[in-house]
Amino acid sequence: CFLQVQLLENTESKNQSYITEFILLGFGDHQELQIPLFTLFLLIYIVTMAGNILIIRDVLLVTYQHLHTPMYFFLGNLSCLEICCSSNILPRMLFSFLTGRETISVNACFVQEYVFGSLGSVECYLLSVMSFDRYLAICKPLHYVTMMNGKLCLQLVAISWFCGVLASTLTVILISTLEFCDGNKIDHYFCDTSPIIELSCTDTHILKLFLYVASFIVTFPPFILTLTSYIFIIVAIMKIPSTTGKQKAFSTCSSHLLVVTIFYSTLISIYVIPNTVRLNDLHKFFSVFYTILTPMLNPIIYSLRNKEVKDALRRLSSFLFVHIQKTSLI
Numbered sequence: 001c002f003l004q005v006q007l008l009e010n011t012e013s014k015n016q017s018y019i020t021e022f023i024l025l026g027f028g029d030h031q032e033l034q035i036p037l038f039t040l041f042l043l044i045y046i047v048t049m050a051g052n053i054l055i056i057r058d059v060l061l062v063t064y065q066h067l068h069t070p071m072y073f074f075l076g077n078l079s080c081l082e083i084c085c086s087s088n089i090l091p092r093m094l095f096s097f098l099t100g101r102e103t104i105s106v107n108a109c110f111v112q113e114y115v116f117g118s119l120g121s122v123e124c125y126l127l128s129v130m131s132f133d134r135y136l137a138i139c140k141p142l143h144y145v146t147m148m149n150g151k152l153c154l155q156l157v158a159i160s161w162f163c164g165v166l167a168s169t170l171t172v173i174l175i176s177t178l179e180f181c182d183g184n185k186i187d188h189y190f191c192d193t194s195p196i197i198e199l200s201c202t203d204t205h206i207l208k209l210f211l212y213v214a215s216f217i218v219t220f221p222p223f224i225l226t227l228t229s230y231i232f233i234i235v236a237i238m239k240i241p242s243t244t245g246k247q248k249a250f251s252t253c254s255s256h257l258l259v260v261t262i263f264y265s266t267l268i269s270i271y272v273i274p275n276t277v278r279l280n281d282l283h284k285f286f287s288v289f290y291t292i293l294t295p296m297l298n299p300i301i302y303s304l305r306n307k308e309v310k311d312a313l314r315r316l317s318s319f320l321f322v323h324i325q326k327t328s329l330i
């Protein structure tokens with residue numbers, strides 16, 4: 001009888017501690033900032049979608065004209081990735097700002113974390129592939145067309161997506177085995193891996209060790225490949241005798257170099273800053289730059305020399321500016 005009572009108490013305790021949803025605290029409980037933040041992030045989302053769709057349109061146009069341009073192919077994949085990354089985080093944020101609802105189901109939270117982890121991992125590999133493409137274009141120009149053929153481009157992109165998705169899949173499978181007892185508040189604006197793990201009441205030492213190893217595999221080899229490629233590129237450019245030749249060679253990789261610099265500088269900042277309560281606001285700031293602003297900046301950076309895209313972005317900016325003025329007057 002005593003054993004039956006004890007078993008019943010344990011069962012009730014487990015039922016009471018079973019968490020079905022998390023609370024995303026976002027940027028704090030500041031009601032006066034909800035509408036301004038909603039407007040700001042809505043504009044960022046619109047610009048991000050418009051810029052990346054314009055890039056994809058240009059990629060499809062080049063493909064339709066049967067022009068062999070690997071960089072456009074890689075850029076199209078990057079734009080698709082950025083669209084998915086923004087759509088994974090921003091609509092949920094906008095919904096929270098508009099309705100004040102901060103809860104998210106456990107399953108939805110895991111899905112968001114899985115998509116975010118997959119896309120971030122894929123972007124590391126994809127940027128390294130684009131760096132390798134620029135290395136071949138500048139350092140091996142005579143062999144570039146034969147080496148960087150359509151088959152190799154498809155293989156490199158497929159490997160990038162496969163490796164990124166695989167790493168995130170293993171991580172989410174391990175996270176899904178965690179138990180959450182009491183706390184369900186995530187002090188973040190989306191379901192990131194570290195805040196979820198910190199809520200767990202089970203032993204997470206093995207999981208954290210796996211995450212360190214997986215993060216190292218996902219980020220360090222692509223970073224070394226990217227760094228090595230640009231070292232060779234800079235050396236090759238410095239050997240060009242004419243100033244005009246140096247400028248022309250550098251212009252072919254300057255956009256990608258800027259994107260890589262922004263990506264890795266913000267990514268490193270996120271992992272270097274300790275995930276403590278005192279530094280949590282700073283952690284959120286760099287996370288916003290990495291997850292929200294970077295997808296918006298990438299198409300703008302890559303489109304600096306594309307007259308049609310620049311004109312389209314200028315028209316979009318003018319439209320948004322007029323719309324904001326009309327809204328403020330109302």
